[in-house]
Amino acid sequence: GAVVSQHPSRVICKSGTSVKIECRSLDFQATTMFWYRQFPKQSLMLMATSNEGSKATYEQGVEKDKFLINHASLTLSTLTVTSAHPEDSSFYICSARKGARAEAFFGQGTRLTVV
Amino acid sequence: GQQVMQIPQYQHVQEGEDFTTYCNSSTTLSNIQWYKQRPGGHPVFLIQLVKSGEVKKQKRLTFQFGEAKKNSSLHITATQTTDVGTYFCAGQEAAGNKLTFGGGTRVLVKP
Numbered sequence: 381g382a383v384v385s386q387h388p389s390r391v392i393c394k395s396g397t398s399v400k401i402e403c404r405s406l407d408f409q410a411t412t413m414f415w416y417r418q419f420p421k422q423s424l425m426l427m428a429t430s431n432e433g434s435k436a437t438y439e440q441g442v443e444k445d446k447f448l449i450n451h452a453s454l455t456l457s458t459l460t461v462t463s464a465h466p467e468d469s470s471f472y473i474c475s476a477r478k479g480a481r482a483e484a485f486f487g488q489g490t491r492l493t494v495v
Numbered sequence: 496g497q498q499v500m501q502i503p504q505y506q507h508v509q510e511g512e513d514f515t516t517y518c519n520s521s522t523t524l525s526n527i528q529w530y531k532q533r534p535g536g537h538p539v540f541l542i543q544l545v546k547s548g549e550v551k552k553q554k555r556l557t558f559q560f561g562e563a564k565k566n567s568s569l570h571i572t573a574t575q576t577t578d579v580g581t582y583f584c585a586g587q588e589a590a591g592n593k594l595t596f597g598g599g600t601r602v603l604v605k606p
Contacts, residue, residue: 412592423583423598424538440496473537480592481526483540484585 383407384476386487393464393494401459401490403474409454410476414484415447418471430457430474464494497522499586501597508574509605516600518567518584525589527560527567532599533580541582576604 383406393399403413411432416424428449429437436449446468448460457476461468473489498521508514518527526545530538542551544560544567551558555578557570567584581601585594 414594421601424596426593426595429593475538477592481587483528483543484530484538484594485540486537489537 384474384485384487386474386490388490389488390491391493393492395465395494396463398460398462399464399492401461401472401474401492403457403459403476403487405455405476405485408476408478410457410478411454413451413457413474413476415449415457415459416473416475418473418489420471424473427459427472432457461492464492466494468492469494497586497588497595499584499595499597501584501600503600504598506600506602507605508578508602510574510576512574513570513572514574514602515568515570516582516602518569518586518597520565520586520595522565522586522588524564524586526587527564528585528587528594529558529567529569530583530585530596531580532583536580538583571602574602574604576606578602579604 385404387402413430415427418424426439427442430449430451432451438444451457474487475484477484500519502517528543529541532538542558547564548562549560555572559568581599583599584597
């Protein structure tokens with residue numbers, strides 16, 4: 381099946397710094413990628429839809445200036461958590477789909493800890 | 496906005512027993528998908544249902560899509576320890592390309 385690679389898998393950063401997370405579709409082109417946040421033992425909360433070559437679409441309540449998304453190519457989307465604070469600590473996971481009605485392939489996720 | 500609810504939130508099952516998890520959407524769906532997330536892992540696609548009343552089987556797993564295309568169920572027979580994990584349903588409406596995930600059913604198996 382298709383593979384989506386996410387990097388890094390774990391990151392610890394100091395409060396106030398920024399962290400970039402990469403999401404790559406390895407064997408297909410993805411015009412759209414999705415970024416989720418997952419709290420322990422909870423569901424996946426959609427943060428934003430990343431659109432290749434255009435601005436991301438953010439879900440209600442998600443600060444676009446804090447969670448910067450760039451989708452510069454058909455195989456790479458990045459999520460930058462700016463000026464991170466401890467409350468930003470979470471599991472961030474991306475997904476990509478081959479078509480608008482297709483199954484979602486998820487990256488391995490990134491566990492962010494802000495200290 | 497669209498909401499997808501799943502029950503139960505937790506399912507403790509004796510190995511060898513059957514159980515069912517239910518998924519309900521506040522809106523009519525174009526399709527519904529099911530995913531399994533093992534502890535510490537990422538969601539992995541299990542199946543997609545598209546047609547009203549559709550039933551699909553994968554070995555011991557049976558998936559059903561309701562006639563109104565607003566609800567779905569996953570039934571697992573003869574539960575094994577390998578079934579441990581969280582099962583999520585995800586619904587997609589006709590308009591747009593978003594998948595809205597349910598809260599998940601966390602399955603624990605007692606040997």
